[in-house]
Amino acid sequence: MDWYKGRIHHIQYKWHEGFVAWLLHRITGLLLIIYLFMHEWVISTLQSPASFNSAMAVLENPVFKVLELGLWLVASYHAINGLRVILVNFLGAAERDNYVGNVWIFWVIFAIVFIAGAIPMVMHL
Numbered sequence: 663m664d665w666y667k668g669r670i671h672h673i674q675y676k677w678h679e680g681f682v683a684w685l686l687h688r689i690t691g692l693l694l695i696i697y698l699f700m701h702e703w704v705i706s707t708l709q710s711p712a713s714f715n716s717a718m719a720v721l722e723n724p725v726f727k728v729l730e731l732g733l734w735l736v737a738s739y740h741a742i743n744g745l746r747v748i749l750v751n752f753l754g755a756a757e758r759d760n761y762v763g764n765v766w767i768f769w770v771i772f773a774i775v776f777i778a779g780a781i782p783m784v785m786h787l
Contacts (some may be wrong), residue, residue: 683743690740697733727787733768734779740770 708714720726746768750761 679762679769681747684767685746686739687743690736690743693764694740695737712771725787727783731780731783734783735776738776738779739772742768742775 704717708717746764749764
Protein backbone atom coordinates (compact mmCIF):
# COMPACT_ATOMS: atom_id res chain seq x y z
CA MET A 663 0.00 0.00 0.00
CA ASP A 664 2.52 2.57 -1.14
CA TRP A 665 -0.25 5.11 -1.85
CA TYR A 666 -1.06 5.23 1.87
CA LYS A 667 2.54 5.94 2.93
CA GLY A 668 1.85 5.21 6.59
CA ARG A 669 -0.23 8.30 7.26
CA ILE A 670 -3.03 7.61 9.69
CA HIS A 671 -5.46 10.42 8.86
CA HIS A 672 -4.37 11.51 5.42
CA ILE A 673 -5.01 9.86 2.10
CA GLN A 674 -3.31 11.37 -0.89
CA TYR A 675 -5.32 11.25 -4.10
CA LYS A 676 -3.53 10.53 -7.32
CA TRP A 677 -4.72 12.57 -10.28
CA HIS A 678 -5.17 9.95 -12.96
CA GLU A 679 -7.80 9.36 -15.62
CA GLY A 680 -10.08 7.28 -13.42
CA PHE A 681 -10.01 9.75 -10.54
CA VAL A 682 -10.77 12.68 -12.83
CA ALA A 683 -13.67 10.73 -14.38
CA TRP A 684 -14.96 9.90 -10.88
CA LEU A 685 -14.66 13.52 -9.73
CA LEU A 686 -16.38 14.90 -12.83
CA HIS A 687 -19.16 12.34 -12.46
CA ARG A 688 -19.86 13.59 -8.92
CA ILE A 689 -19.72 17.25 -9.97
CA THR A 690 -22.02 16.74 -12.95
CA GLY A 691 -24.44 14.81 -10.75
CA LEU A 692 -24.64 17.73 -8.32
CA LEU A 693 -25.10 20.19 -11.19
CA LEU A 694 -27.94 18.08 -12.59
CA ILE A 695 -29.66 18.03 -9.18
CA ILE A 696 -29.35 21.82 -8.93
CA TYR A 697 -30.74 22.16 -12.45
CA LEU A 698 -33.65 19.86 -11.61
CA PHE A 699 -34.69 22.00 -8.63
CA MET A 700 -34.35 25.22 -10.65
CA HIS A 701 -36.35 23.71 -13.50
CA GLU A 702 -39.17 22.64 -11.17
CA TRP A 703 -39.19 26.08 -9.53
CA VAL A 704 -39.51 27.86 -12.90
CA ILE A 705 -42.26 25.51 -14.05
CA SER A 706 -44.18 26.03 -10.80
CA THR A 707 -44.20 29.81 -11.39
CA LEU A 708 -45.85 29.47 -14.81
CA GLN A 709 -49.48 29.66 -13.77
CA SER A 710 -50.82 31.94 -16.50
CA PRO A 711 -50.23 32.51 -20.21
CA ALA A 712 -48.69 35.90 -19.43
CA SER A 713 -46.15 34.43 -17.02
CA PHE A 714 -45.36 31.71 -19.55
CA ASN A 715 -44.77 34.25 -22.31
CA SER A 716 -42.55 36.40 -20.11
CA ALA A 717 -40.52 33.36 -19.03
CA MET A 718 -40.12 32.24 -22.65
CA ALA A 719 -38.92 35.73 -23.60
CA VAL A 720 -36.22 35.52 -20.94
CA LEU A 721 -35.26 31.99 -21.98
CA GLU A 722 -34.80 33.08 -25.61
CA ASN A 723 -31.88 35.25 -24.49
CA PRO A 724 -28.54 34.10 -25.98
CA VAL A 725 -27.12 33.73 -22.46
CA PHE A 726 -29.67 31.00 -21.76
CA LYS A 727 -28.81 29.34 -25.07
CA VAL A 728 -25.19 29.08 -23.89
CA LEU A 729 -26.41 27.73 -20.54
CA GLU A 730 -28.47 25.18 -22.47
CA LEU A 731 -25.26 24.11 -24.20
CA GLY A 732 -23.67 23.78 -20.76
CA LEU A 733 -26.58 21.63 -19.64
CA TRP A 734 -26.01 19.38 -22.65
CA LEU A 735 -22.32 19.15 -21.70
CA VAL A 736 -23.14 18.14 -18.12
CA ALA A 737 -25.94 15.72 -19.02
CA SER A 738 -24.08 13.99 -21.84
CA TYR A 739 -20.91 13.56 -19.75
CA HIS A 740 -22.87 12.19 -16.81
CA ALA A 741 -24.80 9.76 -19.02
CA ILE A 742 -21.77 8.45 -20.93
CA ASN A 743 -19.67 8.15 -17.80
CA GLY A 744 -22.59 6.38 -16.12
CA LEU A 745 -22.41 3.74 -18.85
CA ARG A 746 -18.69 3.41 -18.16
CA VAL A 747 -19.38 2.95 -14.45
CA ILE A 748 -21.89 0.19 -15.26
CA LEU A 749 -19.28 -1.58 -17.39
CA VAL A 750 -16.66 -1.23 -14.67
CA ASN A 751 -18.94 -2.49 -11.91
CA PHE A 752 -20.78 -5.29 -13.65
CA LEU A 753 -18.73 -6.42 -16.64
CA GLY A 754 -15.20 -6.44 -15.21
CA ALA A 755 -13.87 -3.44 -17.14
CA ALA A 756 -11.85 -2.34 -14.12
CA GLU A 757 -8.82 -4.49 -14.75
CA ARG A 758 -5.70 -2.38 -14.29
CA ASP A 759 -4.19 -3.22 -17.67
CA ASN A 760 -7.19 -1.88 -19.62
CA TYR A 761 -8.77 0.60 -17.18
CA VAL A 762 -6.95 3.70 -18.39
CA GLY A 763 -7.75 2.80 -21.98
CA ASN A 764 -11.41 2.35 -21.09
CA VAL A 765 -11.55 5.80 -19.52
CA TRP A 766 -10.02 7.40 -22.62
CA ILE A 767 -12.37 5.48 -24.92
CA PHE A 768 -15.37 6.77 -22.98
CA TRP A 769 -14.02 10.34 -23.07
CA VAL A 770 -13.77 10.06 -26.85
CA ILE A 771 -17.33 8.68 -27.03
CA PHE A 772 -18.49 11.54 -24.80
CA ALA A 773 -16.77 14.09 -27.06
CA ILE A 774 -18.46 12.63 -30.15
CA VAL A 775 -21.90 12.60 -28.49
CA PHE A 776 -21.44 16.12 -27.12
CA ILE A 777 -20.31 17.57 -30.44
CA ALA A 778 -23.11 15.81 -32.32
CA GLY A 779 -25.67 17.37 -29.98
CA ALA A 780 -23.95 20.74 -29.71
CA ILE A 781 -23.80 21.45 -33.44
CA PRO A 782 -27.57 22.05 -33.82
CA MET A 783 -27.58 24.12 -30.61
CA VAL A 784 -24.74 26.34 -31.78
CA MET A 785 -26.34 26.80 -35.20
CA HIS A 786 -29.44 28.25 -33.51
CA LEU A 787 -27.57 30.76 -31.33
